Amino acid sequence: MREAMIRKARISDVKTIQQLINSFSGEGAVLPRSLSEIYDNLRDYSVYCDGTEETICGTCAIHVCWENLAEIRSLVVREDFLKRGVGRALVESCLAEAHELGIHRVFVLTYKESFFEKVGFLTIDKSDLPHKIWADCLKCAKFPDCDEVAMEKEL
Secondary structure, X not given: OOOOEEEEOOHHHHHHHHHHXXXXXXXXXXXXXXXXXXXXXXXXXXXXXXXXXXXXXXXXXXXXXEOOEEEEEEEEEOHHXXXXXXXXHHHHHHHHHHXXXXXXXXEEXXXXXXXXXXXXXXXXXXXXXXXXXXXXXXXXXXXXXXXXXXXXXXX
């Protein structure tokens, strides 16, 4: 068996990514994503594969929002791979990609504040984020009464 790895998502991964994300969306942990959204933003996604390139154990996206701002979104890890560093590895991979693109601010809207603190994110006021980022929030059942925590990391 090969060593676990993170790679950029491929067309053949889209349905698995959607199933993984949407399996957590019912709990309100992440926004559901349509196949169309994932295809449109496929280059944003990375996947964590355990042993083979076909077995996807987690996914995460880094979405460029503005000149110097990106969002980490759709971070999900299969339950049987929790507490193994998969989420952290995916976030660190996204942060490295943001840095490579020349982006110096990365934010996340989350319920997992302690997880993101361990990766170096700090809590910020949601009003510090540009209005442009709220487009996805319109799809959320909790909008406009969002109870997620806004966090940011400077790179």
